[in-house]
Structures are given as structure tokens and as C-alpha cells.
Amino acid sequence: MKEILLSLLTGGVVGFLFAFFKLPIPAPPALPGIMGIIGIFLGFKLFDWLF
Incomplete structure (x- = not known):
């Protein structure tokens, strides 16, 4: 869970900086x-799970 929250925080900071610098x-x-990105990730995980 910590990894997910840190990823969300990092993404928020990066998004803020991109908006700030236009x-x-x-x-x-x-x-x-x-x-689409989520679908790619889930397809990758499904392949791992099946094989």
C-alpha cells in the first residue's frame, strides 16, 4: 500500500510541475x-497468471 501511495504522490507532484511550467x-x-494503459497492465498480469 505504501508503494501505491508514494506512486500517487509522485504522479501528483509531476503533474503539478508540468502544469506549473505549462x-x-x-x-x-x-x-x-x-x-488503455490499465488494460495493458491487466493483460500483462493475466499472462503471468496463466503461464
Whole structure:
């Protein structure tokens, strides 16, 4: 759980800094893009689980 919270905090800080310096966001700007990343991760984990 600690790792997840630290990742979320780090992502929040990076997102804040990108917005502060008016840089393009280094992640998909829309929910479908984020869901695509989650799908890739889940597919990878499913493969590990099956094989």
C-alpha cells in the first residue's frame, strides 16, 4: 500500500510541475487513454497468471 501511495504522490507532484511550467501532460489526457494503459497492465498480469 505504501508503494501505491508514494506512486500517487509522485504522479501528483509531476503533474503539478508540468502544469506549473505549462508543459503538455506526460500521460493520456482522457479517460479512454488511461483505461488503455490499465488494460495493458491487466493483460500483462493475466499472462503471468496463466503461464
